[in-house]
Amino acid sequence: MAQSLWFLFIITNLVFSAYADQLQRFEHPTKTHDSLSFLVLGDWGRRGDFNQSQVALQMGRIGEKLDIDFVVSTGDNFYEDGLTGENDSNFEESFSNIYTANSLQKQWYSVLGNHDYRGDVLAQLSPFLRKIDSRWLCLRSFIVDTELAEIFFVDTTPFVKMYFTNEAGHKYDWRGINSRKAYISNLLKDLDLALKESTAKWKIVIGHHAIRSIGHHGDTQELIKHILPLLKIYGVDFYMNGHDHCLEHISDTESPIEFLTSGAGSKAWRGDINEKNRGGLKFMYDGQGFMSVQLNHTQAEIVFYDVFGQVLHRFNKLKQLHSSI
Numbered sequence: 029m030a031q032s033l034w035f036l037f038i039i040t041n042l043v044f045s046a047y048a049d050q051l052q053r054f055e056h057p058t059k060t061h062d063s064l065s066f067l068v069l070g071d072w073g074r075r076g077d078f079n080q081s082q083v084a085l086q087m088g089r090i091g092e093k094l095d096i097d098f099v100v101s102t103g104d105n106f107y108e109d110g111l112t113g114e115n116d117s118n119f120e121e122s123f124s125n126i127y128t129a130n131s132l133q134k135q136w137y138s139v140l141g142n143h144d145y146r147g148d149v150l151a152q153l154s155p156f157l158r159k160i161d162s163r164w165l166c167l168r169s170f171i172v173d174t175e176l177a178e179i180f181f182v183d184t185t186p187f188v189k190m191y192f193t194n195e196a197g198h199k200y201d202w203r204g205i206n207s208r209k210a211y212i213s214n215l216l217k218d219l220d221l222a223l224k225e226s227t228a229k230w231k232i233v234i235g236h237h238a239i240r241s242i243g244h245h246g247d248t249q250e251l252i253k254h255i256l257p258l259l260k261i262y263g264v265d266f267y268m269n270g271h272d273h274c275l276e277h278i279s280d281t282e283s284p285i286e287f288l289t290s291g292a293g294s295k296a297w298r299g300d301i302n303e304k305n306r307g308g309l310k311f312m313y314d315g316q317g318f319m320s321v322q323l324n325h326t327q328a329e330i331v332f333y334d335v336f337g338q339v340l341h342r343f344n345k346l347k348q349l350h351s352s353i
C-alpha cells in the first residue's frame with residue numbers, strides 16, 4: 029500500500045514537473061476564423077485624467093468599427109503604484125468606469141508593468157478582480173491562441189536589473205519571484221519552447237518594456253540580450269510594448285520584425301524624443317492614443333490613432349497565402 033502510494037507520488041510529480049513550467053494557454057477562437065482584430069493600449073489607469081477618458085471614447089468608436097475580438101494591455105495598468113489590494117477602488121475608477129463602450133465589453137488580456145509591481149502585485153493577478161469585472165485577465169506570462177495568430181505575453185519587469193538594485197528609489201513587490209535569475213531563465217526556456225512549437229501564421233510577442241524605442245526610456249538592454257534573439261530565430265512578426273508614453277513604429281534593420289510601442293493610454297507629451305534619425309524609424313508620436321491590429325491570412329494592418337480618433341500612421345505587412353508555416 030505504502031509502496032503504491034509512493035509510486036503514485038512519483039508519477040504525479042513527474043507529470044507535474046513536465047507541465048508546471050509551461051506557459052498557460054488560452055484559446056480565443058475568432059468570429060470568422062479568417063480574420064482577427066484587436067486594440068492595443070498601454071500605460072493608462074489614471075481615473076480618467078490626462079486624456080484617459082478621451083482615449084477610451086475613441087477606442088470604443090474604433091472598436092465598434094473594426095468589430096474587435098479583444099483588447100490587449102501592455103501594462104502599467106494602474107498609476108502611480110499599481111493596486112493596493114484586490115479591493116482597491118482604483119480598479120473600477122480606472123478600468124470598469126472608463127472603458128464603458130459596448131465594443132470594449134470584450135476580454136482584456138493584460139501584462140504587468142513596472143508601476144504595477146510597485147503595488148500589491150498579486151492583486152492584479154487575482155481571480156477576485158474577474159468577479160468585479162469579467163473582462164479582466166492579467167497574468168505574468170501566458171499565450172493567447174487564436175489559430176490565425178499566437179500571441180505570447182511576457183512579464184518583462186523582472187528582466188530589468190535596475191529595479192532590483194533600487195536605483196530609482198522605488199519599492200517593488202517581488203512576491204512569486206524568489207530568484208530573478210531563475211525566474212528569467214525559466215521564462216526564456218518556456219518562451220523558446222512555445223515559439224518553437226508555434227504553427228500560427230502570425231506570431232506576436234507582447235511585453236511592457238520596449239526592445240526598441242526612441243522615447244524617454246529608450247531600448248531595454250536586457251530584452252535586446254534575452255528576448256530579441258528568440259524573436260529573430262522563430263520569425264516573430266511583431267513585438268508590441270508600452271512603458272514609453274507615446275506611439276511608435278520602428279522596423280528592425282536586421283530582420284523582418286516590427287517594433288510597435290503603444291504606451292499612450294493617459295499621461296504623455298514628455299517631450300524628450302531621442303535619436304530622431306534612428307535607422308528603421310517609421311513613426312513616433314509623443315501624445316496620447318492607441319493602436320489597432322487587423323490580421324487575416326495574407327496581411328496585417330496596423331493603425332495608430334490620437335485622442336480624436338484620427339489616424340496618425342498606418343502600415344501593412346504581407347504574407348504569402350500558401351507559404352509553409
Ligand SMILES: *[C@@H]1O[C@H](CO)[C@@H](O)[C@H](O)[C@H]1NC(C)=O
Nearest residue numbers: 078079295296297315316335
Ligand atoms: C489632451 O490631448 C490634447 C490633444 O492632443 C492635448 O493638446 C492636451 O495637451 C492633452 N492633455 C494632456 C493633459 O495631456
Ligand SMILES: *[C@@H]1O[C@H](CO)[C@@H](O)[C@H](O)[C@H]1NC(C)=O
Nearest residue numbers: 112113114115116151154156
Ligand atoms: C475584498 O472584499 C471582499 C468582499 O467585501 C472580501 O470578502 C475580501 O476578503 C476582501 N479582500 C481583501 C484582500 O481585503
Ligand SMILES: *[C@@H]1O[C@H](CO)[C@@H](O)[C@H](O)[C@H]1NC(C)=O
Nearest residue numbers: 062323324325326327329349
Ligand atoms: C485580407 O485583408 C485584406 C484587406 O482587408 C483583403 O484585401 C484581403 O483580400 C484579405 N485576404 C484574405 C485571404 O481574406
Ligand SMILES: [Zn+2]
Nearest residue numbers: 104141142271
Ligand atoms: Zn512602465
